[in-house]
Amino acid sequence: MSKKLEKNGLWESSRMMLPQHKEAFQNRLSDKAVHPSCPTTEEINMMKDFVLLPIMHSIIMRKAREIERSSEMLRVLYTKVAQLLAKNMYTDLSKVKRSLLEKNIRVFEEEKDDQMVRYRYIYRNYEDSFVITRSYMRAEVSMRIGRYADVLITNICNKKKPDN
Template sequence: MSKLDENERWKSKMLLTEHVEQYEQQHLPHPGKIITAEERTMLRDCILLPYMETMVQKSIAEIEYSTHILKRLYLAAGQYILEQIMKDLYRLRRELKQRNIRILTEEQSDLVVYHYFYCRGYKERFGMTRDVMKAEISIRLTRYIAEAGELLKKGST
């Protein structure tokens, strides 16, 4: 911000349109620096996938110590789902890095979990309620389980 921005006398002065355009180009955020809807979705998924990974790892650990008859099947399915989650997480992190987006820290306030991130030089905050996180995780896990079920069906025929 320059000294002229605060000075009220300069607001009444006439400016040439090219000067106004130059000023706006220098001081307004560029469209390329603002995060897009697609990038927000990628950011959300990149935040949720580590939670999902932890959940699946805990389930696998519980199954390993169980005496269930289908223990090997459940372990194989759990390992497959865990591999898919890790592949997706790796792909998302690589894509966000290419787009110059970094996730920084997590902060919890009441029922909302906030994540700070840098998007092409701008620091922003992304928040999700715990209910939204649970619903999104449930939807994503259902997709992974359905995919594993399809592979199982193909293998049996």
């Protein structure tokens, strides 16, 4: 393109471009000017939730299926409680996924072995990874399932009893 056309304003205004394409182009230019920043502690916790909640959900669902097939006398009660726990976890997972999507954070499983799992995340223009060891994962999942059970029991106990 000749130098006469480059910055005279006529060339830029005469180009055929849809408004959404122009906006995307301007956003891309402004994003390059912004330096990538590290995620906050809250966002890192959301990433951990994104990783751990599906694991917790699958554990609870597997246990619920095992209890259903057992000859346990209170299996119906145990199954329903497990399903309530799984429902609460799934609700929280949906919220976390929505929040990550709104903040434009993507998390990918990168590498897995017997001792640890490495996850890569992209936050704005910042890329990094974090590692979760199997022992940490077991302890954290156990603790979080306990918290979910406590919340469920508290909610059940705090419900108003119907008058007879």
